[in-house]
Amino acid sequence: MKKILILFVAITSLATAQKKDITLDEIWNGSFRTxxxxxxxxxxxxxxxxxxxxxxxxxxxxxxxxxxxxxxxxxxxxxxxxxxxxxxxxxxxxxxxxxxxxxxxxxxxxxxxxxxxxxxxxxxxxxxxxxxxxxxxxxxxxxxxxxxxxxxxxxxxxxxxxxxxxTQVTTNGLKNSIINGICDWVYEEEFAFVRAFEWSKDSENLAFLRFDETEVPSFSMDITGKNLYPTQQVFKYPKAGEKNAVVTLHIYNISSKNNKEINIGEYEYIPRIKWTNNANILCATTLNRHQNDLKLHFVNATTSEAKVVLNEIDKAYVDIHDNLTFLSDNSFIWTSEKDGFNHIYHYSKEGELIKQLTSGNWEVTNFYGVNEKTKTAYYQSVEDGSINRTIYAVGFNGKNKKRLTNASGTNSASFSKNKNYFINTFSDANTPTIYTLHNSKGEQLKEILNNNTLLEKLSTYNLSKKEFFTLKTETGEFNAWMIKPSNFDATKEYPLFMTQYSGPGSQSVSNKWNSSNDYWFQHLAEKGYIVVCVDGRGTGFKGAEFKKATYLNLVKYETIDQINAANELAKRPYINKNEIGIWGWSFGGHMSTNCLLKGPDTFKMAIAVAPVTSWRFYDTVYTERFLRTPQENPAGYDDNSPINYADKLTGKFLLVHGSGDDNVHVQNTMRLTNALIEANKPFDQAIYPDRTHGIYRGKNTRLHLYTKMTNFIEENLGETKTPVELLKQ
Structure with missing residues (x-):
């Protein structure tokens, strides 16, 4: 019996020893793609x-x-x-x-x-x-x-x-001057749409937006390219506090070929236009420059008269979404966080509230539409916990709410046009994507596609489970996850590497299947690091108060929360408090830079990829939504800009940017570079020529970037300490 037991242990040990570590090449050549x-x-x-x-x-x-x-x-x-x-x-x-x-x-x-x-x-x-x-x-x-x-x-x-x-509807279009029917750069990036023209239901009218960019300052980027001389990309980019494009609403009549401008009062932005089910009525959404006063206008295409049917005002800002849905009687469904959480509302065609369909201390995260025959609305929410997504149905009277998906994790529905069926896409941290067919009652009819072969493949690798938990600090209770080495030993001390994004309304701690970065974190864990992610104040899906707590002080409280989170985690016996690093991309890069400079006693090293280093360099729509203009709120812009306290750098710092980034311009990195040089602070830097914000185009670009970052972490974030080494301290 003892021989059999010894043999079994030996075989088990051998099987474990034969498991592979995930390599960077595998991550970026698509080996783990679903x-x-x-x-x-x-x-x-x-x-x-x-x-x-x-x-x-x-x-x-x-x-x-x-x-x-x-x-x-x-x-x-x-x-x-x-x-x-x-x-x-x-x-x-x-x-x-x-x-x-x-x-x-x-x-x-x-x-x-x-x-x-x-x-x-x-x-x-x-x-x-x-x-x-x-x-x-x-x-x-x-x-x-x-x-x-x-x-x-x-x-x-x-x-x-x-x-x-x-037929040429407009003739005055001119690059970097007049745009008809297509959004300018800042609308595309921040209001997330491109096509700024819409057909009426009877095909008689075409509504469109015109952008006059004449007074918008230009931004230029040198493009290295492959020729003897570089070229230059010049485009209109309104930085915070500068002039926006003047946007006007027009309706072109197909029969008369008459093109008329519509007067809809005072506004700064027209972030949405949509024809109602009345072919003669257009709905136009407007925002003021502070983005805290939103109006829905109903415009009569024949008379050009406009009236406001809905007006939302917020002490901070009102988010733009695509959940406006018109019913056959031209009443409409709308989502709003006016009661503190994002919920579904039904309004009459005159803009009078008929019914609030959902309520509670949780958020509606997606609206899928309605079945008017059964008077049912379908939506996705975080009722099953803020890191999860679940599909629900509710009656127009706010009653008979029903959960349509059972599994806890991330569910996303694609409904048939008639709402008789939906295809559900499900995953969680341990389950790669599964597609299943359901009827409108939520009954699962059939599995369409799974990724079991990927699970089988991954079973041959050293992997650790992503552990979700709530981290309590002196500034709040935050969603978090942790990945430990697969051979984790609680008697040892491990270096801690933190990852985060932290931007307003974002979420990095969510119960869903791996992204490419998750495989990178597994790669780092097998090198002996504990990887942790914490969503602090300002992140999303926990109510308006939590999300808007950072208003007028962007990055200030988020930085405090990451420093506090690191200090709280450092109290755990298996984490080496002297070996803590952090990284981030874009907003997260701004955050990792700030954490290193403002938390020198906490963080030993940081990596910032494509970071904002001063919100004065970023665009009007995004930045002013959270900070107002620099003329109104200079301290909000400057007190948290690392350019202004580069002399505080004591840790190891890697600064990365793509020179072709049209979003967060390389200017951000260059200005911080100058500040660090003037402060005589050593740091590492990598510029990726002509790469955009994602730094991915070109052969081996991502592999090169992640190899560089991995090497930097290994060189600058300490090794695991054994119990014997701890006793010698």
Whole structure:
């Protein structure tokens, strides 16, 4: 019996010893990528489509599936059958699903925008029709499917698909001056949309925004490129306190070809336009410059008269969202955090409150729409805990609320147009993405796709579970997670490496499957580090008061919370209080820099990637939302800018930036660099030529970056100490 036991122990030990550590190459070559359902779109009836790629024929297809059976019904279009189009990258149906817009040769501009070549594919005649000889932006079918509106060279065009005639709606478009129908840089980045034109329901009118950027200061970036001389990218970028583009609302009538500007009173921003279910009524959202006074205007397209139907005012700011949904009687669903938490409200077409559909000390995180026949609204929320997401249904009367997904973790629903079915995407920290089919009652009908093969693969690696907990400090109770080495020994002391983002309304502590960074943290854990993430004040999904606690003092309280969190964690016997590091990207890079400078007795080292170093350098919309203007609040900008206290640096510091970052300009890093030089402070730096904010384009870019950061951590953050070493201290 003893021999068998010894043999079993030996075999178990051998199996453990044979497990591999995750390598940086594997993380960035896609070895741990999950299987996904690509470009899922709900169709009319109980059907959906996917964009599929055939590796054998090297062709793309739009394939139709049944929600009821999940079986493929047909291939709607396959590029192998198209003589003029070898492949396509995107697709979009018209209303009656008789035509498709197929996009190819996409050329990125900024975060969300791109240029491309587009074709209209007729499902009946199986013919292709080129929309324009040049690359264009945001082609969109008219509701009657007879026309396509699109943007080109800062102007709007309409192509008649029946006779191929093209009408140029605007003629004054000019780069870095006038933009028609497409958002400027700051709207795209901060209000998260590109197409600033919308068809009315009867296809008779096209509403659009015009951006006059003439008075907006220009920003320029040198592009190293591959030629003998570098080039320069010049674009309009309104920094905090500077002039924004003057944005005006226009309605173009198709029949009369009349283009009129609409007067909607005083405002600074028009972050959304949307036609109501009354084809003659447009809804335009406006904000003042402080972004704490939001109005919904109903505009009559015939008379040009506008009236305010909803007005929200907040002592801090009002967030912009896409949850405005019009019902058949033109009453509307709206989400708001006016009671302290984000919830669903139903208003009449006159703007009178009919019913608050949800309430409680939790947040609605996504609104999926309604089934008017059953008077039911569908949404995602954090009712199951702020690190989780769960799908629910509730009646228009606020009653009969029902949980539609059972598993605790991150659930995200894609509903059929008629709301009879939804495909749920689920994951948690231990379960890679699973796609399942459910009916509107929440009953799971079938599993569509799982990633069990990835789990099997990962079982051969040394991995540790992500442990979630609440960290109590003198400034609050915060969501947190911890990853320990797989061979963790509580009698040893380990160096602590903290990761965070910390930006307003963000969340880094969430119960979902691994991102690439999570594999990096596992890689670091196997090198002997304990990795921890803490969401301090200012982060999201715990109510407006928690999120807006940092208003007018951005980064101040967030920095205090990370320092306090590190000090609290250092009280644990297995953490070496003298070996604590921190890193972050973008807002998180600002934070890691501040933590190192303002917490020199806590943090030994820090890495900052693409950091803001002064909010004076960042854009109007984002920055002023949280700080107001630098003219109004200079201390809010300067007291927490590391440029102003670079002389406090005592720890090891790695500063990284992409020189082609159109978002957080490399100017931030260069100005901090100058301050550190003037203070005679040693530090390490890496500039990635022409890389944008994500620092990812080009062969091996991410691998190079993460190798550099890993080496810096190993060189500057101490090793694990054994009990014997601890006794010698």
């Amino acid at each position: 299987e996904r359902m690509n470009s899922l779109n709900s169709m009319n009836g109980d059907f959906y489509t996917l964009l599929n790629f055939n590796r054998t024929t090297r062709s793309t297809s739009v394939d139709k599936y049944s929600y009821q059976t999940l079986e493929k019904i047909e291939s709607i279009v396959d590029s192998k059958d198209l003589a003029d189009l070898k492949y396509f990258e995107s697709y979009e149906f018209n209303n009656d699903e008789t035509k498709l817009l197929l996009g190819v040769d996409a050329e990125p501009i900024y975060r969300h925008s791109s240029l491309g070549v587009f074709y209209v594919y007729d499902l009946v005649s199986k013919t292709l029709q080129l929309v324009d000889e040049e690359k264009i932006q945001e082609p969109t079918f008219s509701p009657d499917s007879k026309k396509v509106a699109y943007a080109k060279n800062n102007n709007i065009y309409i192509k008649n698909l029946e006779n191929n005639e093209v």
